[in-house]
Amino acid sequence: MKVLCYGSLNIDFTYEVDHFVQKGETISSQALRTCGGGKGLNQSTALAKAGAEVYHAGCVGEDGRFLLEQMEASGIHTEYVTVLREVRTGNAIIQNDRDGDNCIILYGGANHAITSAQADAVLDAFEAGDFLLLQNEINHLEYIIRKAHEKKLKIILNPSPMDEKILGLPLEMVDYFVLNEIEACQILGCRAETQGEEMAKLLRERFPAAAIVLTLGGDGSVYADREQFFRQPVYRVKAVDTTAAGDTFTGYFIAALLKGLAAAQAMDIAARAAAIAVTRKGASPSVPEWAEAESFLFP
Numbered sequence: 001m002k003v004l005c006y007g008s009l010n011i012d013f014t015y016e017v018d019h020f021v022q023k024g025e026t027i028s029s030q031a032l033r034t035c036g037g038g039k040g041l042n043q044s045t046a047l048a049k050a051g052a053e054v055y056h057a058g059c060v061g062e063d064g065r066f067l068l069e070q071m072e073a074s075g076i077h078t079e080y081v082t083v084l085r086e087v088r089t090g091n092a093i094i095q096n097d098r099d100g101d102n103c104i105i106l107y108g109g110a111n112h113a114i115t116s117a118q119a120d121a122v123l124d125a126f127e128a129g130d131f132l133l134l135q136n137e138i139n140h141l142e143y144i145i146r147k148a149h150e151k152k153l154k155i156i157l158n159p160s161p162m163d164e165k166i167l168g169l170p171l172e173m174v175d176y177f178v179l180n181e182i183e184a185c186q187i188l189g190c191r192a193e194t195q196g197e198e199m200a201k202l203l204r205e206r207f208p209a210a211a212i213v214l215t216l217g218g219d220g221s222v223y224a225d226r227e228q229f230f231r232q233p234v235y236r237v238k239a240v241d242t243t244a245a246g247d248t249f250t251g252y253f254i255a256a257l258l259k260g261l262a263a264a265q266a267m268d269i270a271a272r273a274a275a276i277a278v279t280r281k282g283a284s285p286s287v288p289e290w291a292e293a294e295s296f297l298f299p
């Protein structure tokens, strides 16, 4: 069983700031870091570091060739990433404040240059039972989901960053949702006061064939499917940079399922890996190895 992550590849420019810049304000940063990012690349990195055989598909410009080298060094197969001449690689301008929080501006670039011909060629290399992991940073998502469903791939959707395009997708074809409360609320069209566990139950009612992983920030996460419903606590750490913590969680959760672990164990190792990622700077460089995630001693 193979796992394909069809998703974004970004060059992340992270500015370390005291506070996020306000309207009309100009501020200085303490440092600028450049590293590989994009929800797709980060999740592929987490899958690979957790020991999965992962194939990444997507597009970069010539300026993004170094991302392919980084991914290959992490053990990710990159033969389904197309290097385009005319388009620049997607990028993210990230502010990382003194509390470890971030805010992000995205430029889609090559991530929005995926063609249906590329999607056909990539998906033809995968077969029934293989996993397909998607986020919301590439174009042609609907086409990819329909084709993958036709081929009986298991579809995992992390609808992040959330926008109205997600609501137009054939969500009934998704086998696993990994999402946060804001994304869940928008998909459900629910009231603002609807809380975590209630929201997970509503998602399960709306998508009875799917498994739901609902992340609740500092309150941990909830797993729900037809047979199980349980909560996973968060591992408390001092946050340095939260960028890619959610991506680490998603990649680890899927990798653990592929290893044959039960949902409860998969949620636990995903929570451990995400907590470690928060203690480190950067997106993909913050993802830990499986052995470390397993043995890390939390305070």
Ligand code: RIB
Pocket: 008, 010, 011, 012, 036, 037, 038, 039, 042, 091, 092, 104, 106, 137, 243, 244, 245, 246, 247, 283, 284
């Ligand atoms: O989830 C974190 C990622 O979001 C960053 O790496 C950035 O590139 C954006 O896609």
